[in-house]
Amino acid sequence: MPGKLYGIGCGPGDPEQITLQAWKILQRVPVVAVPQGRKNTPGVAAQIIQHHVPGTTRILPLEFAFSHDPATTTRLWERAVQNLLVPLQQGLDVAFVCEGDSSFYSTFTYIAQGLSAHPEIEIQVIPGVCSPCAAAAAVGVPLVQQTERLLVIPAFRGWQEVASALTHAQVIVLLKMAGQYPEIWQGLNTNNLLTSSYVVEWVGWPQQRIYRGLASYPNLQLSYFSLMVIRPQG
Numbered sequence: 001m002p003g004k005l006y007g008i009g010c011g012p013g014d015p016e017q018i019t020l021q022a023w024k025i026l027q028r029v030p031v032v033a034v035p036q037g038r039k040n041t042p043g044v045a046a047q048i049i050q051h052h053v054p055g056t057t058r059i060l061p062l063e064f065a066f067s068h069d070p071a072t073t074t075r076l077w078e079r080a081v082q083n084l085l086v087p088l089q090q091g092l093d094v095a096f097v098c099e100g101d102s103s104f105y106s107t108f109t110y111i112a113q114g115l116s117a118h119p120e121i122e123i124q125v126i127p128g129v130c131s132p133c134a135a136a137a138a139v140g141v142p143l144v145q146q147t148e149r150l151l152v153i154p155a156f157r158g159w160q161e162v163a164s165a166l167t168h169a170q171v172i173v174l175l176k177m178a179g180q181y182p183e184i185w186q187g188l189n190t191n192n193l194l195t196s197s198y199v200v201e202w203v204g205w206p207q208q209r210i211y212r213g214l215a216s217y218p219n220l221q222l223s224y225f226s227l228m229v230i231r232p233q234g
């Protein structure tokens with residue numbers, strides 16, 4: 001009988017923001033699969049769970065693309081699926097760990113799709129704390145209240161998309177926005193939204209930074225692990 005695959009969301013950084021359900025699975029599975037970081041360094045999920053995994057557990061590093069080249073991305077997803085199938089077909093349970101939540105812009109979703117050709121492999125998704133919720137908690141403000149609408153955008157396309165989002169929702173979360181920050185800052189400035197916005201970088205990590213009142217920060221050099229929340233109504 002094949003092993004079972006768990007897709008475990010580990011939260012965005014603080015190792016204590018992992019669920020009890022995830023922790024229990026990490027205690028008992030024989031194999032933990034971790035996305036590798038750049039240049040074969042441990043990825044962020046591997047760092048988050050490092051103290052939660054018994055020393056006897058086998059760690060299976062998997063390579064994923066850091067570029068937007070679709071051919072490379074697909075090739076590495078397919079290879080990751082093949083690498084996961086080896087222990088699974090030996091009957092070993094495997095926990096695939098990902099940072100944040102496992103269904104929220106997560107690599108695990110592509111792994112699960114890749115395994116759909118193997119219906120004999122049972123998959124269970126274990127949710128985790130996603131970065132926007134952790135960021136709101138770190139800043140100490142609600143993310144959304146009552147009838148407010150929330151729109152989450154991967155913001156590679158810059159200000160125009162953000163401007164459009166502002167016509168549809170009261171609270172906007174921008175992910176993957178580091179490279180677009182200066183252009184977004186200009187748009188916020190033109191629309192008097194700098195004081196209604198905040199940026200959280202590396203939420204839950206020792207290097208966490210919170211920037212509120214963005215008027216003083218037109219040129220932040222942000223890490224990929226940064227997000228912005230725009231809340232025009234305070």
Ligand SMILES: C[S@@+](CC[C@H](N)C(=O)[O-])C[C@H]1O[C@@H](n2cnc3c(N)ncnc32)[C@H](O)[C@@H]1O
Nearest residue numbers: 012100101104105130131175176202203225226
């Ligand atoms: C591919 S998405 C992964 C989202 C993740 N699965 C989650 O549940 O938050 C990556 C984006 O999420 C945001 N992000 C993830 N972790 C973060 C962290 N610790 N601090 C700030 N932003 C984070 C950033 O905007 C980053 O560009």
